[in-house]
Amino acid sequence: MSETLNVVMNEEARRFEIELEGDVAFAEYRLVDHGIILPHTVVPDAFEGRGVGSQLAKAALGYAREQGLKVIPTCPFIAAYIAKHPEWHDIVHDTYRRQLGID
Template sequence: MTRTIRHDEAHQRFEWTEEGHRCVLDYVLADGVAAFTHTGVPRPVEGRGIAADLVRAGLDTARARGWRVDPVCSYVAAFMRRHPEYQDLLD
């Protein structure tokens, strides 16, 4: 399944709605560093790869915009460890 993740820049969030449940990846951008602070996928829609898609969208956006990444959220940190193609973004 291909998801088109929405980037809500005003709220510094990537989001996707699955079966009425809002799933998010929150970040704080300062001095060219995106600190990814929280990944949230409600329990009824867990296990569908939504969190991974949110993080991938966030990291791809960071790369495209020249941001460095601080993976404050433990899920983002684990994702980056499992996907070495994103290691160059680490701040």
């Protein structure tokens, strides 16, 4: 079951975060020339199955779209999320499209 959670962009730590019951789930990002690398996502075990990772992915991808950035999804979770959701395929960097099977 997925619940709506507040995702915060923590620019100092360079990650999108969701605080839950004193713990933090996050998706790291690195801004590069005309792109955003999404290298790592962490969701504490206690919050798996609640859609936390998906909400982090949506926030990061939404930010990329708003800023006109191409996504470089080196995080396996983010890459799998994009592959399953065609609405994000257009913002994937050309170099990574084939790896995701969206070429």
